Amino acid sequence: MTLKTEEFLLNLGPQHPSTHGVFRILLTLDGETVVKAVPIPGYLHRGIEKLAESRTYTQVIPYTDRLDYLAGMLMNWGYVHAVEKLMNVEVPERAEYIRVIVGELARIASHLVATGAYAADVGGLTGFIYxxxxxxxxxxxxxxxSGARLTPSYMRVGGVADDIPDGFIDKCRQFLDYFPTALDEYNGLITGNEIFQARTKNVAIISAEKAIEMSLSGPVLRASGVNYDLRKARPYSVYDRFDFEVPVGSKGDCFDRYYLRLLEMEQSAKIIRHALDQLPEGPIKGKVPKVIKPTAGEAYAEIESSKGIMGTYVVSDGSTNPYRVHFRRPSFVNLGYLDEMLKGWKIADAIAILGSIDIVLGEVDA
Amino acid sequence: MQVKGKGLLKGLGITLKRFFKPKVTVQYPEQRLPLPDRFYGKPEFYYDKCIACNMCVNACPNKVIKLETEAVDKKKVVTRYDFDQQYCLFCGLCQEACPKDAIKFSKDFELTQYNRPDIKIKFVKPEQVEQRKEEIRKAAAEKAAAEAAKAAQEAALKPETADKEGT
Amino acid sequence: MDNVYSLLAFVLLAGMILGSALLVVTLRNLVHSVLWLIVMFIGVAGTFLLLNADFVAAVQVLVYAGAVCIMLVFGVMLVQRPNMEHSNPINWRFKLAAPLVGGLFIVIGLLTAKSQLVVSGQEVPAQTVQALAPILLNDFVIPFEVAAILLTVALTGALLLVKEVKANGNGS
Amino acid sequence: MGTALNPSYFMVLSAALFAIGLYGALSRKNAIAVLISIEIMLTAVNINLVAINKFLTPEAFIGQIFAIFVITVAAAEVGLGLAIIIAIYRNRHTVDLDDFNWMKW
Amino acid sequence: MVDFALTHAWLVPLLPALAFVIIVFLTRPWPKLSGAVSIAAMFSSFVLASSVAYGVFTNPGFIERPLIYSLRWFGMEGFTVDVGVMLDPTSAMMLFMVSMVATLIQIYSTGYMHGDPQYSVFFSYLSLFAASMLGLVISSNLLQMFILWELVGLCSFLLIGFYTFKISAREAAKKAFITTRIGDFGMLLGLLFLQIIFGTLDLAGLAERVPHYEQYGISLGLLTLIAILVFIGPIGKSGQFPLHVWLPDAMEGPTPVSALIHAATMVVAGVYLVGRTLFLFSEVPGAAEVIAFIGAFTAIFAATIAITQREIKRILAYSTVSQLGYMMLALGVGSLSAGMFHLWTHAFFKALMFLGAGSVLHALHDKADVWEMGGLIKKMPITGWTFVIGGLAIAGIPPFAGFWSKDEILVVTLEYARQGHALGYLLFFLASFTALLTAFYMWRMIFLTFFGKEKPENHPHESPLSMTFPLLVLAALAAVGGLIGTPWANVWGKWIHFGHPHHGEPNYGLMFFSVALAVAGIGLAYRLYYQDEEKKLAKQLAERYQPLYKLSYHKYYIDELYQWFTRQVVDASAAVFYWFDIHVVDNIVNGLAGATKLSGQGLRYFHTGRIQTYALVFFLALLVITVVLAFGSPTLAGSMGGVHS
Amino acid sequence: MENLFVSMAAGIRSLLGSGGLSEWATDFLVMFLKLGAILVYILVSALWLVYMERKVSAYMQCRIGPNRVGPMGLLQTTADIGKLISKEFIIPKDADKKLFLLGPILIFMPPLAVFAVAPFGKGMVAIDMNIGVYYFLALASLSTVIIWMAGWASNNKYSLIGSMRVVAQMVSYEMPLILSIVGVIILTGTLNMSDIIHAQENVWFIFLQPLGFLIYLIAAVAETNRAPFDLVEGESEIICGPFTEYSGMGFAMFFLAEYANVVLVSVMATTLFLGGWLAPFGLTFIPSWIWFLLKVYLMIFLFMWFRWTYPRVRVDQLMEFGWKVLVPLSIANIFVTGIGKYLYHSLGW
Amino acid sequence: MNPKPLEEIIEELKTRYPGIEVAESGSGSITVTVDQLVAFMREIKEKYHFNYLTNVTGVDYRDYFEVVYNVSIVEQPHMLHIKTRLDRHNPVVPSMVPIWGGAIWQEREVYDLLGITFEGHPDLRRILLDDQWEGHPLRKDYQWEGGRES
Structure with missing residues (x-):
């Protein structure tokens, strides 16, 4: 009776509590240690790029909500930004400010989910609830x-759908005033926890060079110490008018990636406060024809979404429908390095690493 | 070396403090949060306002709305306005596109149904159509009558008008 | 009265021990063997209780059922994860072994029957722990220490053995 | 003798258990199974020791002490034995005792 | 507390041992904590030891009947070894002294070793050393003592070679270890003889049996041999001529080590051992004379070397050797009290001076040459003045400690000579001349180091409190520590003595004589090294007596002699043995192996390698044998069947 | 009140005795009743603890938890159990069917058996065993095998990983658990639980053995597989560990057994460190068994508190913490306790 | 690191690679032929320090395929929009993975949805669609059945 060793294969997902959606990683394990990891996305593929080809320019907007559904505002923005670039539309100042406000709110919301889900990933459910x-x-x-909570479809080519309603600014300020105490709570419950630190510090360190080479973006890139935030590096919209800092990590481990998001939330709150203070009066929509019909051409525009660089590539053939729309989804590109990151870590670390990248499967699978 | 366990104790402190603080739970069916005005809930269709311009149908990204018209006496009568709610993205583009505010979203968000066919909302009821048709016909008839009357009047003033048309 | 019950208990326990022991050595599934082994150990612990050795019974459960068997289970899992169904085959020797052990049992049984043991008739003191402790830690302190060192050395050795070879295995 | 418990009973039980263990030790191919069988044999000895302790020298407790030592040594033995088996398995990918024959000649 | 201490005297060595274990296994990554653990253990040890000392000295019964309690370690037919604790005034004094000096030196070390990467390790060694030394001191048994003696040697080895990156330190460590091993070997032989002849190594037992050695069937000659053998151990450990060579080299270790081991504690272990076994030496006058002469010779020999050395710690080292010779001399002439008294005072002032030297080195960044120092007393007042106190003490200026003990030794030596021992006056002369030399070279060093002109290239600074505190304590003790043994009120002699408490009348003449010697020595040093700013006279003297100067400066070429001996004699004999081993021994062994191999080749095929087959065969055979035995032969069957309890 | 249960038992005994039963049979029956009462207590308290856990977690998370079924949601667990009973017990195709079925049945055995020796109040102990503490340790170690068995029999990879974790974790933490108790045993010189409680009349052992208590607490959390040591179930990593394939009542049994184990370790902690049923500050007018339960629930609250505050540790950190921190610490604790006791006796303080 | 303005860089590149077409409007859009692509990319990475590959995608222009690369510099706001045209019937392009590892999934995506083969890609498999999927949906001639809208 001669037995041969069989590789211990474990299908993490597609249905798994910690893959943040339907995502599958085929792990080859030695005991609990990951020897090889093959990420298999695509379970949430809806062909948004294909769908967009048969929609008008405006009709694509609701689909972009469904990319990163945790920060739908930013996805809207990325798309309309590209179309505006294609059409050379001037966006009124008030609209830009409103965009900044809702965009940064969306960033905070997205990071809150990332933070809480990360706490849940390493086992502390209470942080998630908080x-x-x-x-x-x-x-x-x-x-x-916008009338919707998750999928706002708020932005329009050339501006935003509606002006700020009554009471919004007060409520927003109220939230901003409250938010630091909430951050303190997270720091006390999650960040400062020794177990949490033990779980995340020095796990899956990404060097700055590697991060740039693998085109990582967003907090994942910045945690490795690369100061690359489009809001600062190539300021779009009105970001050059705000005084904020880009937090940068030092080590590039899971803890840095996690903690960076907390710091970014703080900065986002600062930006919102500035934007609310500076908010100008004026129209909320630029001069855009009712039927959007750009001349043939192409445009590629990038914004900094909560997960990283959200790029949109629009090709127009002169008709009312875009000829080709491509979304450069940050989570998707960030995931390209996952297999390398997981190697040599334990299953529990694999969860922590995946959580630290903060993916949204709607975005990964498009 | 920092003191181990400080963070652990702090965490315990936070949860214990929360233990005694007020809760945020909303007891949903009994208690409801106020909804903002812009909320996209159940779609509502105002039959009377609709001019069957097809703007909403064209604006809809997901082709949710089925609008059928019947030409009654050259006027379009909406015979069918089906809203296939299960495919609706609740983006509000139809509402935005509508020039007459005929389609609107209410604040009713409890849209679940027990049967799948029930999700599709058929806004136009046959009697409404009939009534409408009736109205149009009546109007047409009235109009025809009026026109006839007018024609009769005009006939009297014919030369002037003919002149105008001629110019 | 008491004797009858203890005899009954003995018969039951003996049946449990022997039955599960037989299952241990005959079952094809190694995991089942190990689990039956636990049953057997618990039976033996019961026997010890019957023999007024409650401390030894507890040690038996703690060490054998609680630790040794878990170690075995772990070993089983480490060496053969897939297909446990026929993990425990029998070799050609069983044909020879069966009559041998049968003979051995008969011989020992006969010898036992022939021997005349002098039963002291005294009872084992109830406070076993209090009685055991001084013996273990005074009269038998050297063997006690030796056993402790043996355990430490054995486990350290075991650890080293497993680790060392693993490193080699990776290297080759 | 009557219904009273007799040391012979336990000795016969012990002998039977020992025989079963020996059978297992001789007839199983799997090294771990052999290890298990050896544990059975050791337990058989323990029954004997404790029985003799109870019936012959109840005051001295030597039998129980010995049983405890046997258990200790058995635990060490299992640990080491398993480690050896695992080590061999990692190198040779087998736990069949008949394949462990490279210590011949 | 006192009762507790007396019954728990074994805790005194155990606590530092515990500290060693804790530091090694737990606190090594945290230097501060390690130091704290070590000092705490040492200090509690010291407190216990003080209690023990108090208990012993308040109970006169202990002088005659030491408090002994022991545990059977192992025993076999005719040979038992106990380990235990023996408390009498001598050991209590040593306990007190060792634990106190060790505590002070550990405190000192926190400052001296500050920032060393091996800080924790250093403290663990110190603890282990203290444990072994304290254990040695309270041993009731010579074997136990020997084991701890070796452990002390080991610690010494570790500590001398503590700076493993320094080749000289490693070499010195090896030298110390090997040299003392030579002595230990002789001592082990002696102990074996004692065990074989007297059947015990218990000090108490031996003390009873040795005087009646005739009953054990040995001659005086053999006993002398044994005594000499035993004495070889102390020769090695206490740096007596000719095995003194390791001690000066041992100064390569950190200064606290030098102070602790090579001044106050370990090196006096030999003296202590001789003191403990004085019942043996007093029985054999020959051996005692040998001790006395070796002691006296070592004293003068080392002193003559010391006058020319340049390195501060080396001067102190030779001074130590010299003082140890003094103690040996006292013991050799049969006075336990004088020897132990000098041990006691010497421990304080020598530790003080070593620590002071360490402080100086610390301030001057390990610049050791006394000629490059000068005027340090202004920059380092505490170090300097405490050092001066030490110098006064060692030179023998009353009322400092050294005076009383040295005086005591001179008294007993003179008495010894007066008793008509041949060459007794020679001993006295050597002792007095050594006293002169001691004062001279010590003050030479002090003048050169602390007085005179300041050297501009030095930037000394006073050491931290952790270093100066022990200096102050030790200075105080060096100043007053001898007052318990003044000739007028000799408390010391009443407590620590061998045989009858013996005390001569205060000999004012001798006292004056010794003071005069000391003052003369100091004066000479003053003339040569203080008054004469350019040191012209000193240089002239060195020029004029060039050969003598060189001889002294090169330590009489003893090291070179040893080296030559090793090269020539040992290597040659090794070559002979090598030839024998290769050609004779190996052939025999190989032949045997070949035969075994041949037979093995034939028999190996019975080995299938399958363990279960072996077991099967084994049990089959067992079955057959059992059946045959039990049922085959009736007689055996009968005996087998009847398992009677 | 104080003697409520004791006198109940006495009453039943006298009733049976007067009914003409032999003494032996009476003993047997009373014992049976006692064990039955304990069984009922365990089951009820497991149910109640599920509710308590949900409430505590909800309150710590700014929620209010179950509130629909029954007043304050008190019947929530009952409803859940009802639901689980009515659900299908799915047996995976490739599972080892017998063992798979046996798992949920056996899992309750070790805690139940141990409760027989737990002193619930003054005179309220079913079997006053001479080696009580040791018995607890011995039997507590058995549940490892049962959980492992269940996981292995499921033939699911997550279950298998969970099973391996169970074995590794529980064996590792049994060491510090046992060693932390040794300190108490040194102080009392007995393994009998009643004696241990009586030994705490002057001062509870939590004050004499703070380190021992801490180690016991941590090891107990690990032994019961609760956060932050809930690697066995680790739902964000391995779904539900060994119980992944269990559904319906099988799952419920494991779920409840976890709480039974929590009660068990809390009872032990109370007995060993918190003075058992002894009343603090001389508040003896409250019955001893109420004190006991109060302390037990305080301990349980502590466990829940930990669970809803801490993230989960990693498996290698778990092992490292167990072997490199807790075991040395507990050995040190034994050492210090021994020295302390020796000093105490020899100095006569 | 490289303070040259984008226009200058493009001018330089134009002289070195005569085959490239540059769009006029300062958008940094450059069209490179397939055979020059690797050399060109290497040069801009190594010489002009374009270290960050943002985006890789493809467009089906019915007659030909176009693969689009967006390359930028982390330290500076420069961005190049590099395009290359491929044969419609045999769309093969060298992989950029050896130059920018970040291309690995994006190229797989382009392969998956457009059917463009990347030569030298270490792991060219479908990524979003099922392995058994037939056709490449983003091609303009892709036909499908089912779905709500057909």
Whole structure:
């Protein structure tokens, strides 16, 4: 009786509590240690790029909501930004400010989910509940301004759908005033926890060179010490008018990636405060024809979404429908390095690493 | 070396403090949060306002709305306005596109149904159509009558008008 | 009265021990063997209780059922994860072994029957722990220490053995 | 003798258990199974020791002490034995005792 | 407390041992904590030891009947070894002294070793050393003592070679270890003889049996041999001529080590051992004379070397050797009290001076040459003045400690000579001349180091409190520590003595004589090295007596002699043995192996390698044998069947 | 009140005695009743603890938890159990069917058996065993095998990983658990639980053995597989560990057994460190068994508190913490306790 | 690191690679032929320090395929929009993975949805669609059945 060793294969997902959606990783394990990891996305592929080809320019907007459904505002923005670039539309100042406000709110909301889900990934469910509690406030704000909580479809080519409703600014300020205490709570419950630190510090360190080479973006890139935030590096919209800092990590481990998001939330709150203070009066929509019909051409535009660089590539053939729309989804590109990151870590670390990248499967699978 | 366990104790402190603080739970069916005005809930269709311009149908990204018209006496009568709610993205583009505010979203968000066919909302009821048709016909008839009357009047003033048309 | 019950208990326990022991050595599934082994150990612990050795019974459960068997289970899992169904085959020797052990049992049984043991008739003191401790830690302190060192050395050795070879295995 | 418990009973039980263990030790191919069988044999000895302790020298407790030592040594033995088996398995990918024959000649 | 201490005297060595274990296994990554653990253990040890000392000295019964309690370690037919604790005034004094000096030196070390990467390790060694030394001191048994003696040697080895990156340190460590091993070997032989002849190594037992050695069937000659053998151990450990060579080299270790081991504690272990076994030496006058002469010779020999050395610690080292010779001399002439008294005072002032030297080195960044120092007393007042106190003490200026003990030794030596021992006056002369030399070279060093002109290239600074505190304590003790043994009120002699408490009348003449010697020595040094700013006279003297100067400066070429001996004699004999081993021994062994191999080749095929087959065969055979035995032969069957209890 | 249960038992005994039963049979029956009462207590308290856990977690998370079924949601667990009973017990195709079925049945055995020796109040102990503490340790170690068995029999990879974790974790933490108790045993010189409680009349052992208590607490959390040591179930990593394939009542049994184990370790902690049923500050007018339960629930609250505050540790950190921190610490604790006791006796303080 | 303005860089590149087409409007859009692509990319990475590959995608222009690369510099706001045209019937392009590892999934995506083969890609498999999927949906001639809208 001669037995041969069989590789211990474990299908992490597609249905698994910690893959943040339907995502599958085929792990080859030695005991609990990951020897090889093959990420298999695509379970949520809806062909949004294909769908967009048969929609008008405006009709694509609701689909972009469904990319990163945790920060739908930013996805809207990325798309309309590209179309505006294609059409050379001037966006009124007030609209830009409103975009900044809702965009940064969306960033906070997205990071809150990332933070809480990360706490849940490493086993502390209470942190998750806390962040969701505070995210509700932002969702309420979104509901006020756009009528929807998760998928706002708020932005339009050339501006935004509606002006700021009454009471929004007060409520927003109220939230911003409350938010630091919430951050303190997260820091006390999650960040400062020794177990949490032991779980995340020095796990899956990404060097700055490697991060740039693998085109990582967003907090994942910045945690490795690369100061690359489009809001600063190539300021779009009105970001050059705000005084904020880009937090940068030092080590590039899971803890840095996690903690960076907390710091970014702080900065986002600062930006929102500035934007609310500076908010000008004026129209909310630029001069855009009712039927959008750009001349043939192409445009590629990038914004900094909560997960990283969200690029949109629009090709127009002169008709009312875009000829080709491509979304450069940050989570998707960030995931390209996952297999390398997982190697040599334990299953529990694999969860922590995946959580630290903060993916949204709607975005990965498009 | 920092003191181990400080963070652990702090965490315990936070949860214990929360233990005694007020809760955020909303007892949903009994208690409801106020909804903002812009909320996209159940779609509502105002039959009377609709001019069957097809703007909403064209605006809809997901082709949710089925609008059928019947030309009654050259006027379009909406015979069917089906809203296939299960595919609706609740983006509000139809509402935005509608020039007459005929389609609107209410604040009713409890949209679940027990049967799948029930999700599809058929806004236009046959009697409404009939009534409408009736109205149009009546109007047409009235109009025809009026026109006839007018024609009769005009006939009297014919030369002037003919002149105008001629110019 | 008491004797009858203890005899009954003995018969039951003996049946449990022997039955599960037989299952241990005959079952094809190694995991089942190990689990039956636990049953057997618990039976033996019961026997010890019957023999007024409650401390030894507890040690038996703690060490054998609680630790040794778990170690075995772990070993089983480490060496053969897939297909446990026929993990425990029998070799050609069983044909020879069966009559041998049968003979051995008969011989020992006969010898036992022939021997005349002098039963002291005294009872084992109830406070076993209090009685055991001084013996273990005074009269038998050297063997006690030796056993402790043996355990430490054995486990350290075991650890080293497993680790060392693993490193080699990776290297080759 | 009557219904009273007799040391012979336990000795016969012990002998039977020992025989079963020996059978297992001789007839199983799997090294771990052999290890298990050896444990059975050791337990058989323990029954004997404790029985003799109870019936012959109840005051001295030597039998129980010995049983405890046997258990200790058995635990060490299992640990080491398993480690050796695992080590061999990692190198040779087998736990069949008949394949462990490279210590011949 | 006192009762507790007396019954728990074994805790005194155990606590530092525990500290060693804790540091090694737990606190090594945290230097501060390690130091704290070590000092705490040492200090509690010291407190216990003080209690023990108090208990012993308040109970006169202990002088005659030491408090002994022991545990059977192992025993076999005719040979038992106990380990135990023996408390009498001598050991209590040593306990007190060792634990106190060790505590002070550990405190000192926190400052001296500050920032060393091996800080924790250093403290663990110190603890282990203290444990072994304290254990040695309270041993009731010569074997136990020997084991701890070796452990002390080991610690010494570790500590001398503590700076493993320094080749000289490693070499010195090896030298110390090997040299003392030579002595230990002789001592082990002596102990074996004692065990074989007297059947015990218990000090108490031996003390009873040795005087009646005739009953054990040995001659005086053999006993002398044994005594000499035993004495070889102390020769090695206490740096007596000719095995003194390791001690100066041992100064390569950190200064606290030098102070602790090579001044106050370990090196006096030999003296202590001789003191403990004085019942043996007093029985054999020959051996005692040998001790006395070796002691006296070592004293003068080392002193003559010391006058020319340049390195501060080396001067102190030779001074130590010299003082140890003094103690040996006292013991050799049969006075336990004088020897132990000098041991006691010497421990304080020598530790003080070593620590002071360490402080100086610390301030001057390990610049050791006394000629490059000068005027340090202004920059380092505490170090300097405590050092001066030490110098006064060692030179023998009353009322400092050294005076009383040295005086005591001179008294007993003179008495010894007066008793008509041949060459007794020679001993006295050597002792007095050594006293002169001691004062001279010590003050030479002090003048050169602390007085005179300041050297501009030095930037000394006073050491931290952790270093100066022990200096102050030790200075105080060096100043007053001898007052318990003044000739007028000799408390010391009443407590620590061998045989009858013996005390001569205060000999004012001798006292004056010794003071005069000391003052003369100091004066000479003053003339040569203080008054004469350019040191012209000193240089002239060195020029004029060039050969003598060189001889002294090169330590009489003893090291070179040893080296030559090793090269020539040992290597040659090794070559002979090598030839024998290769050609004779190996052939025999190989032949045997070949035969075994041949037979093995034939028999190996019975080995299938399958363990279960072996077991099967084994049990089959067992079955057959059992059946045959039990049922085959009736007689055996009968005996087998009847398992009677 | 104080003697409520004791006198109940006495009453039943006298009733049976007067009914003409032999003494032996009476003993047997009373013992049976006692064990039955304990069984009922365990089951009820497991149910109640599920409710308590949900409430505590909800309150710590700014929620209010179950509130629909029954007043304050008190019947929630009952409803859950009802639901689980009515659900299908799915047996995976490739599972080892016998062992798979046996798992949920056996899992309750070790805690139940141990409760027989737990002193619930003054005179309220079913079997006053001479080696009580040791018996607890011995039997507690058995549940490892049962959980492992269940996981292995499921033939699911997550279950298998969970099973391996069970074995590794529980064996590792049994060491510090046992060693932390040794300190108490040194102080009392007995393994009998009643004696241990009586030994705490002057001062509870939590004050004499703070380190021992801490180690016991941590090891107990690990032994019961609760956060932050809930690697066995680790739902964000391995779904539900060994119980992944269990559904319906099988799952419920494991779920409840976890709480039974929590009660068990809390009872032990109370007995060993918190003075058992002894009343603090001389508040003896409250019955001893109420004190006991109060302390037990305080301990349980502590466990829940930990669970809803801490993230989960990693498996290698778990092992490292167990072997490199807890075991040395507990050995040190034994050492210090021994020295302390020796000093105490020899100095006569 | 490289303070040259984008226009200058493009001018330089134009002289070195005569085959490239540059769009006029300062958008940094450059069209490179397939055979020059690797050399060109290497040069801009190594010489002009374009270290960050943002985006890789493809467009089906019915007659030909176009693969689009967006390359930028982390330290500076420069961005190049590099395009290359491929044969419609045999769309093969060298992989950029050896130059920018970040291309690995994006190229797989382009392969998956457009059917463009990347030569030298270490792991060219479908990524979003099922392995058994037939056709490449983002091609303009892709036909499908089912779905709500057909």
């Amino acid at each position: 962040t969701f509690r505070d995210r509700e406030d932002i969702m309420d704000l979104f509901e006020m301004i």
